[in-house]
Amino acid sequence: MCGDPIENGELIIKDGNIVEIVTQSGNDDAALDLSDYLLMPGFINAHSHISLTAFEKKISPTDSFVNWIRALISLNSALDDDSRVEGIRSGAEVMRHSGVTALGDYVSDPELLSVIGDLGFRSVLFLETIGFHPEKAQELCENAEEVLLRGNPSSICQLGLAPHAPYSVSPGLFRSIGQLAQQYHCPVSCHVAEIKEEGRFLVLGDDSLEGLLKERSAWDPKWQPPYKSPMQYLSSLGILDRLIAVHCNFVSDDLDLMAEKKVGAVFCPQSSEWFGRTNLMPVRALLDRGITVALGTDSLASSNSLNFLDELRMADKLLPDVSRKEILTMATFGGAEALGLPCGKLASGQKADLIGFRIPSSYSGPWWDVPFELDRREVDFYRVDGKPNVLSSE
Ligand SMILES: [Zn+2]
Secondary structure, X not given: OOOOOOOOEEEEEEOOEEXXXXXXXXXXXXXXXXXXXXXXXXXXXXXXXXXXXXXXXXXXXXXXXXXXXXXXXXXXXXXXXXXXXXHHHHHHHHHHHOOEEEEEEEEOOHHHHHHHHOOOOEEEEEEEEOEOOHHHHHHHHHHHHHHHHHOOOEXXXXXXXXXXXXXOEOHHHHHHHHHHHHHHOOOEEEEEOOOHHHHHHHHOOOOOOHHHHHHOOOOOOOOOOOOOOHHHHHHHOOOOOOOEEEEOOOOHHHHHHHHHOOOEEEEOHHHHHHOOOOOOOOHHHHHHOOOOEEEOOEOOXXXXXXXXXXXXXXXXXXXXXXXXXXXXXXXXXXXXXXXXXXXXXXXXXXXXXXXXXEOOOOOOOOHHHHHHOOOOOOOOEEEEOOEOOXXXXX
């Protein structure tokens, strides 16, 4: 991810960190022979909701996003704890086999933090908050602060904050979360500009999302539309700096603002395809502006697979003007940049989060095509923090 591939390289790891990369230094007996492998930094799944894995194939795509949310809320409230945890572990297994070493996951129930934190991924667990009614803001913020005070769930796992979306979080709650994030030095992530209704709700004061909010007893009769795009609105609330913004399907007019505020954008290829989105994140334009773009799986409530190799292949299909090398950078270094993690490239001082693909000697294509091969379902080598297998459920 930071230069041409090194042939016959030797990667030296100590205490979970990459110390040095050299070419054929010598014959160290402790060295692992991976001479027929393509070694890469592990994939970083920058946006997921792993606690929704149990909804695999339970919801069908629909034209109405609001109806999808309704279906999800109803299923989510009926799911028992055991099935949820079973889903989380099976989702983690699929991600791990497909090369995911780090995760940015939205967690709405703090009780699940220890389960998700124990999956063995380097991770940022974003406490998801939803509350459009202004009276909810204080309580939600106090709850989030209580969780932050308890500290990070593990040494490779840190906490972040995720106000759900501009149409489901009140302006006051956004501001308070921004302050909490500053106080506790937390990364912040939010679904932004995902659906056209969101833009209309904010820019025109359209009523297409009002019904849903009323149903949820979340409507604020005093709501005044800001008459701003989602990005401009979040900027006015002081929450856009270094925001990890997910989806960004309608941001073509906000590229300068995103670059200025160092927003990291997370593209979820399979989720976009599942919803049949016709407006996609303008990934080419974002990359050309130097804006960080990462990849995420989203959840099985809006995708058919958590296999990250499927995600790469879908990105390749949906982004004809983005090269495979760029997609691999998004899948690794882009995710690390967005989430603020010390991994995502093979370089000295980086965490030894590594994956490898075994390449038959007959292979003659370019290295960057290997992870995209149609029949690839999993990686052949995997390390997080230099360790071979960190899934505590195994
Ligand atoms: Zn999401």
